Amino acid sequence: xxxxxxxxxxxxxxxxxxxxxxxxxxxxxxxxxxxxxxxxxxxxxxxxxxxxxxxxxxxxxxxxxxxxxxxxxxxxxxxxxxxxxxxxxxxxxxxxxxxxxxxxxxxxxxxxxxxxxxxxxxxxxxxxxxxxxxxxxxxxxxxxxxxxxxxxxxxxxxxxxxxxxxxxxxxxxxxxxxxxxxxxxxxxxxxxxxxxxxxxxxxxxxxxxxxxxxxxxxxxxxxxxxxxxxxxxxxxxxxxxxx
Numbered sequence: 517x518x519x520x521x522x523x524x525x526x527x528x529x530x531x532x533x534x535x536x537x538x539x540x541x542x543x544x545x546x547x548x549x550x551x552x553x554x555x556x557x558x559x560x561x562x563x564x565x566x567x568x569x570x571x572x573x574x575x576x577x578x579x580x581x582x583x584x585x586x587x588x589x590x591x592x593x594x595x596x597x598x599x600x601x602x603x604x605x606x607x608x609x610x611x612x613x614x615x616x617x618x619x620x621x622x623x624x625x626x627x628x629x630x631x632x633x634x635x636x637x638x639x640x641x642x643x644x645x646x647x648x649x650x651x652x653x654x655x656x657x658x659x660x661x662x663x664x665x666x667x668x669x670x671x672x673x674x675x676x677x678x679x680x681x682x683x684x685x686x687x688x689x690x691x692x693x694x695x696x697x698x699x700x701x702x703x704x705x706x707x708x709x710x711x712x713x714x715x716x717x718x719x720x721x722x723x724x725x726x727x728x729x730x731x732x733x734x735x736x737x738x739x740x741x742x743x744x745x746x747x748x749x750x751x752x753x754x755x756x757x758x759x
Contacts, residue, residue: 612671
């Protein structure tokens, strides 16, 4: 039972293709409770259950955002990368949309070192210091900066491990999911019919191949985070006025 109404419309989900699963040969039997039918060789996801779990995820994110928790969105599939970045920027979340580097969270001390290096190189470039170096040295630093931007650009402001990780395409982001499980970081996963719903703390059954489906799910989650952050800001302002 969710605590807020998130206006999750079944018709809109159908238009976005949220209900289309994978071919019946690729399914994970543990997804059986989330499948309503088979049609033309593919499984059809039960959108009533999708709406329920999406609402629960929105509730969780809303109240976490109210408590100023930090979120990380992970989705490196090519067709999802752009949507992941835009959604994360809208909600002021961290994100990984190119490649999850093994040990990014479980070996956080190494990631922190790389982030410090990344920030230092960005500062040097902005200050124009690259222009005063020999061409070869400047080219090496620019390549290094480009590499760090590609893989760490979405977490450049992250100073500690996130409180909640949102994973788009659980099957493809298995390494990230396993690291979260190892560290005990709560996860919200978009799961298609080839996934294991028991791995995530909260699973949202939905098509993870359709850009429209991914955007629909992300928009709802991001709206919940934004609303939670807004409520937190209003609460702080009210407290200040009372003083």
